[in-house]
Amino acid sequence: TPLAAILLAVEVLLFEWKPRSFVPVVVAAMVSFAWRPYLIGSGPMFPMASILPETNWALPASALIGLLVGVEAMLLSTALYRIEDLFHKLPVHWMWWPAIGAIVVGLGGLIDAHVLGAGYASIDALLNGSLALKVVLALLVVKAVVWLVALGSGTSGGVLAPLLILGGAAGFLVGGYLPGDAGFWAMIGMAGIMSGAMRAPMTGAIFAAELTGHFDAIPCTIIAAGAAYAVSVLLMRRSILTEKIARRGRHILQEYTVDPLDLLQAEQIMTPRPRVLPGHLSIELALQFFTAHAEHRSYPVVDVNERLLGMVSRTDALRWQGDPGLARSTLADTISDAALPVAYPDTPSGVVADLIIETGIGRIPIIDRETHKVVGILSRQDLLKARSANRVAETDRDRFVGGRTQSQPPHHGRPGPVG
Structure with a gap:
C-alpha cells in the first residue's frame, strides 16, 4: 500500500507536508514497493471477491x-x-x-x-x-x-x-x-x-x-x-x-495549519494612527510626558511632515534624567535613527514578529513606503491578539447552525501629537 503508507506517515507521524519530511517518506515507500515483489510477492495483501453494490x-x-x-x-x-x-x-x-x-x-x-x-x-x-x-x-x-x-x-x-x-x-x-x-x-x-x-x-x-x-x-x-x-x-x-x-504532558496538534501571522499583513492587525511625539519637543517636556501621561514603553518621533525620525522609550527618558544639560535639547537633535527597525503596511505580520524577536524592540513603527509617514504601530500585544483570534475561530464550538464572523482585535485611536 505505497500511497497509504505515505499518507500514514504524514497524518499519523509527521503532521506536516514539508519537503524535508515528505520527500524521504516517498523515497522510503517507493524503495519498499520496488523490493516487495522479490520478498513477499505482488498484488493486494487481502484480495477479495466482493464487488461494488450496483x-x-x-x-x-x-x-x-x-x-x-x-x-x-x-x-x-x-x-x-x-x-x-x-x-x-x-x-x-x-x-x-x-x-x-x-x-x-x-x-x-x-x-x-x-x-x-x-x-x-x-x-x-x-x-x-x-x-x-x-x-x-x-x-x-x-x-x-x-x-x-x-x-x-x-x-x-x-x-x-x-x-x-x-x-x-x-x-x-x-x-x-x-x-x-x-x-x-x-x-x-x-x-x-x-x-x-x-x-x-x-x-x-x-x-x-x-x-x-x-x-x-x-x-x-x-x-x-x-x-x-x-x-x-x-x-x-x-x-x-x-x-x-x-497523558505524558506532550500535546500534539494533529492538524495542518498555516501560521496566521504569515497570512495577515501588518496593516490588518496594527494599531492605526498611534500617538506620536513631535521632533521639536524638548527633552524637558518629553520627560514630563513619560512621567505623567505615557501609556506605552515607546513612541514614534516625527518631523513636521509626520515622517518618522526615530523612536523614544522610557529607557531613554531615564537616561536623560541623569543629564540636566539635555533639558532644552529637542528630540530630533537627541535621538538616533541608526538601524531603526520599521515595517510597511503590506509586510507580513510574521516578518514583523521575527523583527521584534531579533531586535528586542516591542513596538515596530509601520510607515508608508513612499512618504515615510507613520501610519501605525505593531506591538507584541497586537500579534498575540491576532493569534488568539485565530485560535478562538478554530477551536470555539457554538450551539447553533450557521457561520460565525470573528471580529478583528480592537484598536485604539490616538489623540493629536503632543506638544
Whole structure:
C-alpha cells in the first residue's frame, strides 16, 4: 500500500507536508514497493471477491457505516484509557499488570480462538465474507475486550490490525442489512475505523482500497472515512494514539495549519494612527510626558511632515534624567535613527514578529513606503491578539447552525501629537 503508507506517515507521524519530511517518506515507500515483489510477492495483501453494490444507496450506506464506526472508535479510545486508569488503581505492583491482562486474553481465547494472534486471517475472512455471524459477533465484542485489556495492562501490542478487525466486524454486521456482499461493507468499516480512531481520514480511505485492490470503491471509502473522522473530531479531543502522548504532558496538534501571522499583513492587525511625539519637543517636556501621561514603553518621533525620525522609550527618558544639560535639547537633535527597525503596511505580520524577536524592540513603527509617514504601530500585544483570534475561530464550538464572523482585535485611536 505505497500511497497509504505515505499518507500514514504524514497524518499519523509527521503532521506536516514539508519537503524535508515528505520527500524521504516517498523515497522510503517507493524503495519498499520496488523490493516487495522479490520478498513477499505482488498484488493486494487481502484480495477479495466482493464487488461494488450496483445501487444508488452505496454512498449513503457508506456514510452510515462511517458514522457508526466513528462512534465505535470513540468508545474504544475511551474504554482503553479507562482500563489503563483502573490498572493504575490496582493494589499490586505494576509488573503484575501484564500477567493480569494475559489472563483476560486467555479467557477470550477460550470463548473464541479467532480473537487471538495478529488477526490477519480474521481480516481476510471478514473481507471475503466467510465467517459465521456468531464468530463476527465474538470478534466485535470479545476481541475488543481482549485487545483493550492487553493494551491497558501495559502489554506491547499493535493498533492497526485490531482496529481493522473491529471496524470490519461492525461493517460486516451492518452489511447484512444492506445490498451487496457483507465483505464489501466490512472493507468500508475498516476504512472508517482507521480514520476515526487514528484521525487519518485519507490514510483510511486509500488504505482500504489498496489493501484489497478495490480502487473502484474509493468514493465509498472516502465518504465512510470522512463521516468517521467528523464523529471522532466532535466526540474525542485526541486520537487513540495521541491521547497516550498527551497523558505524558506532550500535546500534539494533529492538524495542518498555516501560521496566521504569515497570512495577515501588518496593516490588518496594527494599531492605526498611534500617538506620536513631535521632533521639536524638548527633552524637558518629553520627560514630563513619560512621567505623567505615557501609556506605552515607546513612541514614534516625527518631523513636521509626520515622517518618522526615530523612536523614544522610557529607557531613554531615564537616561536623560541623569543629564540636566539635555533639558532644552529637542528630540530630533537627541535621538538616533541608526538601524531603526520599521515595517510597511503590506509586510507580513510574521516578518514583523521575527523583527521584534531579533531586535528586542516591542513596538515596530509601520510607515508608508513612499512618504515615510507613520501610519501605525505593531506591538507584541497586537500579534498575540491576532493569534488568539485565530485560535478562538478554530477551536470555539457554538450551539447553533450557521457561520460565525470573528471580529478583528480592537484598536485604539490616538489623540493629536503632543506638544
